[in-house]
Amino acid sequence: MRWLTFLALLITAAAHAGAEYERTEVREDCASFDPLRRAYYGDTHVHTTFSFDAWGQGTLAGPREAYRFARGERIGIQPYAEDGTPRAHVELRRPLDFAVVTDHSDLMGETRICRDPELPGHDSIVCRVVRRFPMLGYGLVNGHIYSSKEPRRYSFCGPDAIHCLEAGRGPWKEIQAAAEAYYDRSSACAFTTFVGYEWTGMPGGANAHRNVIFRNEITQAYPTTYLETPTAEGLWKSLVDECLDGAEGCDVLAIPHNSNVSAGTIWTTHRSNGRPIEAPDAEARMRLERLVEITQHKGDSECRAGAEDELCDFETLKMRTMTDMAMPWKKPDVPPMTYTREALTEGLVQSERLGINPFAFGIIGSTDTHFGTPGMVDEDQHRGHAAGLVSGRFGPRAMPDIPLFNPGGLAVVYAEENSRDALFTAMHRRETYGTSGPRIGVRFFGGWDYPDDLCEAPDRVARAYAGGVPMGGELSPEDASAAPRFLLSALRDPAPGGAPRTPLQRLQIVKGWLEGGEGHERVYEVGGSPDNLADVDLSTCVQRGPGHDQLCSLWTDPDFDPEQPAFYYARVVENPSCRWTQYLCNRAGVDCASPSSIPDGMGACCDPTVPATIQERAWTSPIWIGR
Amino acid sequence: MAAERNLCRSGLEHESGQPIVSPCRSFFKDDLGVTPRMLTWIWFAAIFLLVPWPWIGMGYSLVPALRYGMLAGAGLAVAAAEGAQGPAPLIIGMFCLAFLLFTGLSWWLAGAVAKLLARTTPPRRMGLTLLCLVVALLIALTTQPYRTPYGHAERGGLIEILS
Numbered sequence: 001m002r003w004l005t006f007l008a009l010l011i012t013a014a015a016h017a018g019a020e021y022e023r024t025e026v027r028e029d030c031a032s033f034d035p036l037r038r039a040y041y042g043d044t045h046v047h048t049t050f051s052f053d054a055w056g057q058g059t060l061a062g063p064r065e066a067y068r069f070a071r072g073e074r075i076g077i078q079p080y081a082e083d084g085t086p087r088a089h090v091e092l093r094r095p096l097d098f099a100v101v102t103d104h105s106d107l108m109g110e111t112r113i114c115r116d117p118e119l120p121g122h123d124s125i126v127c128r129v130v131r132r133f134p135m136l137g138y139g140l141v142n143g144h145i146y147s148s149k150e151p152r153r154y155s156f157c158g159p160d161a162i163h164c165l166e167a168g169r170g171p172w173k174e175i176q177a178a179a180e181a182y183y184d185r186s187s188a189c190a191f192t193t194f195v196g197y198e199w200t201g202m203p204g205g206a207n208a209h210r211n212v213i214f215r216n217e218i219t220q221a222y223p224t225t226y227l228e229t230p231t232a233e234g235l236w237k238s239l240v241d242e243c244l245d246g247a248e249g250c251d252v253l254a255i256p257h258n259s260n261v262s263a264g265t266i267w268t269t270h271r272s273n274g275r276p277i278e279a280p281d282a283e284a285r286m287r288l289e290r291l292v293e294i295t296q297h298k299g300d301s302e303c304r305a306g307a308e309d310e311l312c313d314f315e316t317l318k319m320r321t322m323t324d325m326a327m328p329w330k331k332p333d334v335p336p337m338t339y340t341r342e343a344l345t346e347g348l349v350q351s352e353r354l355g356i357n358p359f360a361f362g363i364i365g366s367t368d369t370h371f372g373t374p375g376m377v378d379e380d381q382h383r384g385h386a387a388g389l390v391s392g393r394f395g396p397r398a399m400p401d402i403p404l405f406n407p408g409g410l411a412v413v414y415a416e417e418n419s420r421d422a423l424f425t426a427m428h429r430r431e432t433y434g435t436s437g438p439r440i441g442v443r444f445f446g447g448w449d450y451p452d453d454l455c456e457a458p459d460r461v462a463r464a465y466a467g468g469v470p471m472g473g474e475l476s477p478e479d480a481s482a483a484p485r486f487l488l489s490a491l492r493d494p495a496p497g498g499a500p501r502t503p504l505q506r507l508q509i510v511k512g513w514l515e516g517g518e519g520h521e522r523v524y525e526v527g528g529s530p531d532n533l534a535d536v537d538l539s540t541c542v543q544r545g546p547g548h549d550q551l552c553s554l555w556t557d558p559d560f561d562p563e564q565p566a567f568y569y570a571r572v573v574e575n576p577s578c579r580w581t582q583y584l585c586n587r588a589g590v591d592c593a594s595p596s597s598i599p600d601g602m603g604a605c606c607d608p609t610v611p612a613t614i615q616e617r618a619w620t621s622p623i624w625i626g627r
Numbered sequence: 628m629a630a631e632r633n634l635c636r637s638g639l640e641h642e643s644g645q646p647i648v649s650p651c652r653s654f655f656k657d658d659l660g661v662t663p664r665m666l667t668w669i670w671f672a673a674i675f676l677l678v679p680w681p682w683i684g685m686g687y688s689l690v691p692a693l694r695y696g697m698l699a700g701a702g703l704a705v706a707a708a709e710g711a712q713g714p715a716p717l718i719i720g721m722f723c724l725a726f727l728l729f730t731g732l733s734w735w736l737a738g739a740v741a742k743l744l745a746r747t748t749p750p751r752r753m754g755l756t757l758l759c760l761v762v763a764l765l766i767a768l769t770t771q772p773y774r775t776p777y778g779h780a781e782r783g784g785l786i787e788i789l790s
Contacts, residue, residue, distance in 0.1 A: 144711060
């Protein structure tokens with residue numbers, strides 16, 4: 001049997017001799033192989049009923065339902081009737097290309113025990129409280145486990161947590177089985193799944209979460225948990241020991257998210273013992289943490305609001321940690337190294353010191369849905385995310401979410417085909433970007449000798465690849481003949497199926513560089529019309545003013561100094577459009593001039609701190625020079 | 628004034644025409660045997676059990692003090708059995724605070740109502756008390772006046788919050 005598998009691998013590997021990835025699994029070749037790569041849209045952050053917090057808020061959709069939803073099927077969600085029949089149904093306007101169910105590895109067993117009366121521990125006080133008072137149980141257990149600096153299992157888990165670990169094996173197997181069942185191994189390559197989970201460390205309430213994604217069906221025997229492994233270093237070590245070095249054919253990525261509420265802990269330059277990181281620490285991080293989730297339901301992590309860059313004030317929570325939400329009287333005190341751009345800049349500083357950049361990551365977005373509904377990102381269809389402080393278990397409320405939260409974003413990956421190996425390799429090389437929801441098409445390349453007419457060239461993508469590097473790549477300063485040139489092109493989201501179609505407004509390139517040992521940053525307007533005066537009629541959400549269906553720019557850095565290490569990433573910004581809250585307020589007929597028109601629970605409609613409009617956007621992975 | 632209120636009419640009169648009064652054994656000695664303290668307790672029990680109080684914890688709730696007590700008790704039971712780390716002590720503390728606050732307010736409100744009712748005649752007092760209790764109980768049982776984000780339904784009646 002083994003030699004048959006080996007032979008099949010040989011055959012498929014031979015068939016893809018031209019591809020820049022190795023085939024590590026048995027599958028048919030994709031009919032749609034494109035050597036110039038195409039954008040695949042997906043969601044790498046999805047919770048289902050196996051996550052304690054999702055189940056605690058009434059989610060019964062499992063990984064199979066999540067994948068069905070991602071493929072475009074209609075699924076039922078909460079609230080459920082007594083017999084388990086869903087009373088609400090949801091469906092994507094257009095299917096995703098790939099998705100990853102990333103249930104919390106922590107509490108996977110506990111969740112099952114509390115649900116299954118046959119399992120030991122079912123009648124423990126914790127489980128009884130969780131079942132009797134779901135929201136209270138949610139707060140107590142989440143707080144006790146995830147937010148503790150020294151997490152420990154509940155006593156009902158038994159000695160060495162044997163009952164909980166054993167109970168967790170069932171969901172873990174089902175997560176893998178569902179990923180296998182819904183992965184299209186045929187030549188149609190219609191949909192790709194990955195096996196994954198979320199390591200849920202949140203010491204002291206500071207978010208340090210990582211989504212772990214495996215390249216193929218070869219995975220850890222059991223996911224690493226914050227309870228047993230309470231540091232990021234420990235997570236990396238377990239992934240190396242149990243996957244990269246410990247299981248043949250196993251490959252894995254860890255993707256941090258919500259640095260915006262991490263109190264600076266995700267991008268720490270210190271080890272857990274307090275000592276500064278050294279080169280091996282940076283190497284360990286870079287071996288696994290190739291990407292970062294820049295945006296999701298619980299806010300945007302790109303850059304600090306209030307900085308010189310006005311567009312940084314976008315879906316920003318302005319909290320130090322999530323627990324600050326329970327203490328609204330506290331003055332926000334967001335420490336340095338909270339945002340992605342700060343980390344990218346600090347990476348250059350650390351690179352000078354260590355010889356390796358620990359923060360050279362690419363960018364994606366995702367949802368963090370707890371409904372089991374990957375890719376449900378449209379502002380006009382937002383119905384909460386079934387976790388956090390606004391319960392989803394009772395069905396959509398008048399205001400189904402905390403007004404400062406949002407529907408989340410998407411991960412976009414440039415790959416030759418829609419297969420696990422192709423997508424994973426693309427993620428590893430960081431040829432990815434994130435969007436705040438819309439499917440904006442973005443290409444971003446850097447090179448030294450791009451011709452002036454590259455934007456107009458029909459074969460510009462081929463020439464851009466040939467003469468430079470795509471997003472996520474590195475340009476060597478030794479090759480510099482002049483200042484680097486960047487090709488940035490964007491297509492607006494075609495938005496079929498009734499989703500709002502918003503024109504593009506502008507193209508920007510964000511540069512960070514090192515000068516005199518200190519990091520600096522600057523935003524360059526490189527295309528479009530920043531001052532196009534486009535706006536939106538708030539009463540109807542109809543967009544007004546000019547905009548662009550597509551934009552392309554070839555930009556040369558006017559301030560380039562080959563002695564200064566730098567990174568460049570692109571930001572593509574749409575015209576203003578209605579935020580999800582405004583759609584709901586309009587539907588409810590809210591007129592802020594008439595207080596009697598404001599229904600119960602819709603006060604946020606007239607709260608000036610809740611934006612009525614947004615400018616959706618895409619962020620590419622950076623291109624580095626001399627990092 | 629308090630002493631005067633605790634005097635009961637005998638129904639007889641002095642030669643001067645003044646009614647003959649004597650200290651009551653109880654406030655309602657001559658009707659239902661309910662003392663002022665008992666009346667206060669009756670009202671306290673009703674308010675404690677039935678009157679919703681608003682509280683912003685993890686979501687906006689509007690439930691009687693008893694319910695906050697149940698939530699605080701559940702949290703304390705978990706903490707006693709397993710300890711409480713992270714924000715769990717804060718959550719439990721908030722419910723304990725809500726319970727104590729609204730229990731105190733219930734007692735104060737019951738005393739105030741009993742004091743108001745003391746201005747009326749004993750039969751009227753009890754009549755009003757019974758009427759209010761029955762109406763409140765009916766509302767609590769037949770409608771969903773409570774917002775219960777910690778339970779199994781967003782809104783509920785008395786049965787839901789006690790079951």
